[in-house]
Amino acid sequence: MTPLDDLLLLRAFVCIADCGNISAVARSMKLPQPTLSRRLKLLEDHCGVVLVRRDTHRMHLTEAGERLLEDARAMLSLADEAQQRLHEDQTGLKGHLRLFATIDGGQFTISRLIARFLKANPGVTAELAYSNRPARMIEDGCDAGVVVGEITDDSVIAKPAGKVVRYLVASPGVVAERPAVKKPADLEAWPWITLSGAQFGNSREVVLTAPKKDSETIKVSPVMMSEGVTSIREVLRAGLGIAVLPDWLVREDLVSGKLRRVLPLWNAPPLPIHVIYNSQRVQPARVRAFVAFAATYMTTEMHTAD
Template sequence: MDRIDAMRAFVTVNAEGSFTRAAERLDTSPQLVSKYVSKLEDHLGVRLLNRTTRKVHLTEAGERYLQRAKQVLDDIDDMENQLGDLQSGARGLLRISAPVSFATGHMGKLLHDFQRAHPAVGIDLQLNDRKVDIVEEGFDVALRIGQLKSSSLIARRIAPVRLVSCASPDYLATHGTPARPEDLAGHRYLRYSLAETVGGRFLEDGLRGGESTLVGNNGDVLAQAAIAGAGIVVQPTFIVGRAIAEGRLRVVLADFEPEPLGLYAVYAHRQLLASKVRCFIDFLDGYFGDPPTWDEWSR
């Protein structure tokens, strides 16, 4: 008996609800499917299915065996899929979701370089700062920034994301340079409305009772406002790093830098991961350097 074929026959009978439909799916005869399942039961020494003239039902032993059998078959298919990838290479349309500011600033060259390495892969990039439902919305992979909570999704950390407080030299010359969070009273705070609470919480606490703030859901606009002298902003260095390096923004409260976040590649399944997805995630790993290119000003 080929145990793998027998296991696949058992799983298919359960999925299809009958030996006849399972045989059609497996492109074989109902008699052979029945023989495989019977041989598997004999080998295990337990009955896996209760058979009637109309339907089959899992026994208690069958229910327990089914889950492990599915996992074994998934692992085998995954292994064969990966080996096949070595021959066929990455191909097809890769659908990616990414944050607006990060993508506009740092993904153009990345995607160009990836497609030069994998010319058979097309890219459909959708920019959105909300957390998309990868499965429901049909994305292969999503890039996310934050401190990821546990979920059923698989995530690989791609790069660290520093948050810094900064303002223009003109603003600081006029309003003073805060040395501690308690010095922030009276300063203007340019707040990113979609930020996680870890980034900028101390600024919000320090600015209570101060002047009115500017609130927006786009970090690039808030950074431009800060460069123009509108106030103090807390933003990732992938947005403000160049302005800091060029002297258009100056870091303040460096000793009170918020807890760093991370850039993650998030995808739905580890098993049977398509070659195009695996190649893209592997390509991302280390692409931006350590420290990443947007932090070169701080070296």
């Protein structure tokens, strides 16, 4: 048997390291003190090194003990998570989800997604944070997130979840006061509002594509940039200029006439959607279930004709 084969020995060692006192650990684990001491000695014998130095007042880890402690914590955490997943699979999903989403989608589509998931799994609770910087949210302990834009961080797992269709829109007043637009280049001198953030592309150029045509790139000098598409929609409604916005956000405005499509045959390249989660952890059942649910929901919700 290797020193890492017996989780009971490792659990006793971690408790001793945390407490520094065998008597106190024995009481908390409801074990006789000699039994706990024998487990520590057995672990040291298996390892072939001294793990704990004892003096009259307290116990201290050796250098080897410090190294083993980190690995022991990781192994026990995985064992506990495995036990939890087995329990969840048998009793239904339970527990708390820490979720995040990109700023605008989180307030609309993602909130509806979470509501449906929680209604289908009444044993689960959730909290939602907003951020356009997904890697930082995972580092801060979030379980999963739904994000729009390119994912460049390989420390997370990104599950594809559809695409956001985008096109040019402006208010009827802005369109009426300018010459008729026949090609993308005619829009270069218009007042532009653009989306900032590296994952969304260059905020000082607009790429457009159309069926059976080469893509075209417009160089623009924005009168305003924003991290959120909702704020861009509001300034477009106020007649500030033109912008590329997602279909899901402006559908109702197009029907009501508050906004109009400009060059309706031309679209901006769609932005990918991903459900992301930590690549370094084995996920509890509730997280795995949410990731699968979110990917299916977003793919369906964002489907629309180009």
